[in-house]
Structure formats: C-alpha cells, structure tokens
Amino acid sequence: MRASNGDKIFYIINYIVLALIACSSLFPLLHLIALSISSSSAIETGKVNLWPIGFSWETFNVLIKGTPLIRSFSNSALITFVGVTLSLVTTIMAAYPLSRPNFYARRFFTLSMIFTMIFTGGIIPTFLVIQNLGLVNSYWALWLPGLVSTYNMLLLRTYFENIPTEIDDAARMDGCSEVRLLLQVVLPISMPVLATLTLFYGVAYWNIFMSMLIYINDTDKHNLTVLVQQMIQSQSVLQQTMMVQPDDQVHVVEEGIKAAGVIVMITPMLVVYPFLQKYFVKGVMLGSVKG
Incomplete structure (x- = not known):
C-alpha cells in the first residue's frame, strides 16, 4: 500500500x-x-x-594516578554485579507466584506491593531501620532497601502471565515440579524480559549515589559515581588530582579531568547496552500487551 x-x-x-x-x-x-x-x-x-x-591520553593517565579510580571502579562493579544478581532472583521469586492463577491471595499481595510505589517511609525512617539492623557502612544497606523494584516485578509478572497455559500443562503432565517448571521451562523462554530487567537494575546500581552518601561512611567503599561527583564539585579534590603530573612538560586542565571521569563512569553501560538492546523493546512490549 x-x-x-x-x-x-x-x-x-x-x-x-x-x-x-x-x-x-x-x-x-x-x-x-x-x-x-x-x-x-x-x-x-x-x-x-x-x-x-x-x-x-595524558588526562586519563593523571586521572588514574591522582585518584582512587581503580578502587572506585571495582566497588561499582561489585555493587552492580551482586545487586543485579540478588534483585533478579528476588524479583523472579516474587513475580512467578503472583502470576499463577491458583496462588492464594495473589491480588492482596499485588496491591500491597503497588501500595509501596505510591507511599514510602521516607529517608529518615529508612535510615533508622538500616541503622538498627547494623547495616550502616555496609553494601547491604544499598542492596536490601531496593532489592525488588515493584515496576520490574509487575513487568515480569505480566510476562509470565502471557506464557500459554498449554506449556505449563504439558510440563506437569510429564511430571515437572513447580520449581523445575520455573527453572527449565519458564525462565528459558523469558530471556527477553530478563535481559531488560538486567539492564534496568544494572543502570540503577551502577549510578547509585544518594544511598551511597547516606549509608556508606568509609570513603574506601565509595563507588565511581561519588568519585566523579566529588571531582566535579570539589575544587580541592580536583586540585589534588592535577598535582599528579606525569611529566613537567605535560599540563592537564580541569575540564579534561572532569570529562575523562565522566567518560570512565558511563563507558561500562555504553558497552553493555548493545548486547541487551535486541531484547529491550521485545522484553518491555511482550510483558505489557495481552491478546
């Protein structure tokens, strides 16, 4: 036409x-x-x-020698890897039973989780809970409060609901248990939405900032986001970085240092995204359209 x-x-x-x-x-x-x-x-x-x-490349050379860039990068990688793993596992464990029509009170539990998207305890009550649990200055203070994203859980639950019931029936007729059904049947055909959630959680954990400043007091545990923010806003940190010059004939300016820090921070997500991009649109749309 x-x-x-x-x-x-x-x-x-x-x-x-x-x-x-x-x-x-x-x-x-x-x-x-x-x-x-x-x-x-x-x-x-x-x-x-x-x-x-x-x-x-002298700007990156000065950045590596004058700042704890490697340590901060390692901290960010650790936070992201463990956080994404824990969040994916718990999100699957929450979404799968809520997607089963025979699960008792699934409507009540779903509405209870949606309630948390509208009303939250706030920063001070959350900090008091983290403090009483003894998690201050621990990465668990970053992982536990945001372990399950309600939006991501609903997205995954809807995807599970759209899986034809004939697949479940055929697996059960072959003697498949509920756990085996999830691990060997449901999850393998849910790779698009799982890749999408991996990207969502990965970006959130890699760029985590406010929670890091609130709960982590040890500067050796700070991630790359905090380091770059300090370089951009703190003149003393920037001047200390620029004091490390590889050669007397080499001069590095502040704008170059700031730009190099931002590039190092965003590069991992730019590298990972192309590998997940083919699943991105498919994973979101299949979990949101019925029929």
Missing part, C-alpha cells in the same frame, strides 16, 4: 524530530570524548568541540 502525501509529510516530520533528539543526546557525549583526549592547549583556547585536537 502506497503512502499518501499526508503520510509522507508525517514521516518526514517524524524523522526530523527524531534526528534532532538523537543529536541533542549524541553531541554532549562526543564533546566529552573530545575533551578527554585532546591536548590541554586546545582545551584552554576553546578549540575543542566535537572532534579531538592534539590527541593525548
């Missing part, structure tokens, strides 16, 4: 708007990359825009 002139105009406008939105997201990233690998003289004279000038 040929598109009408009105449809063509509509498509053209859509393409233009989407292109502008894409450029508005891409240009700041390209500018940061250019700043992080450009020479200091080019940055100071304002010549760097979207393309690096005077290619140099």
